[in-house]
Amino acid sequence: MKIAFIINDHKTEKANYTTPALGYAAYKRGHDVYFIGVGELSYASKGHLSVRSKTINGKKFNSQETYFNALQKEDFSTITSEELDVLFLRNNPADEINERDWAQNAAFIFGEIAMNNGVIVLNHPKSLAGAVNKMYFQHFPEILRPKTIISRDHQEIKDFFKKQKQKMILKPLQGSGGTNVFMMDKKNEHNLTQTIDAIARDGFVIAQEYLKEASKGDTRLFLMNGKPLKVNGKYAIMQRINASNDIRSNIHAGGKPAAVKMTDQIMELADIVRPKLVQDGMFLVGIDIVGDKLMEINVFSPGGINVISQMYDEDFATPIIEAIEKKVYYKSMYSNYLFNSRLATL
Incomplete structure (x- = not known):
């Protein structure tokens, strides 16, 4: 199969990350593997996805690091959604906040184009668009979640702080990787207003109970x-x-x-x-x-x-690729009868 992975950017993707591990597992199984930065996406006049990607073929590698480092040295080539079987959206929109705001939603939008062209898109792009924060x-x-409020109202957050016996977590509604996550308690209560202000500058604030x-x-x-x-x-x-x-x-x-x-x-x-x-x-x-x-x-x-x-x-990466291979097989058997959202978790 021909499988492409969308990453944030070739400059920031590291050889020991999970996505290169998945790409290497697919490569070892004889698949054509492509890596695409969000900035390399485009829409062709014929109505399909056209991308600049990096790929490598015909060589053997001893590790995912040597594989991905070699791939990164390759020149860009073009591939379209007419040629792809699978597009795996592995970019993180939160990494683009305040840096490349245009890139936050790009993969979902272009992923839907690829899906309409018959490509299996993982995870389902329409659902990802709704999960961007x-x-x-x-x-x-609710039984799964800590007590939480989401607000920009200082007083509401301060009242929640009191209900939580002056100990809570503050973090932004958008973001990941532990960025701008603060634990507030009696010792730093004097900084509460300043901390709320700092997070609220970029949107809504999550106030959450602290779990010991x-x-x-x-x-x-x-x-x-x-x-x-x-x-x-x-x-x-x-x-x-x-x-x-x-x-x-x-x-x-x-x-x-x-x-x-x-x-x-x-x-x-x-x-x-x-x-x-x-x-x-x-x-x-x-x-x-x-x-x-x-x-x-x-x-x-x-x-x-x-x-x-x-x-x-x-090896936890190879079973993931094997599961994707089954989806490609199911799609070939059922043609257009299976929706992408259902096929994604079969």
């Missing part, structure tokens, strides 16, 4: 087709331990990964989120868990597959 998380059952279990970090679990990703009895799951004196557990923010066992509680949380993820066509998702609550659902570019693969000495 953390409000998407609020559509899942968060001091130990969080648990990242990958879901594929709505179910926990599992290989040879091992789950794609890891604990992300906070860096010293930092409430953020994101690996890019200094958090440290560690092995962790699957529990009945985590399985129950995963089972509750499954129906909506399946309905929305969310093929590959990362859920972040603290205690008995979900803190975040990453539907754009959840990272850590390469880290987890090394941690458990298992």
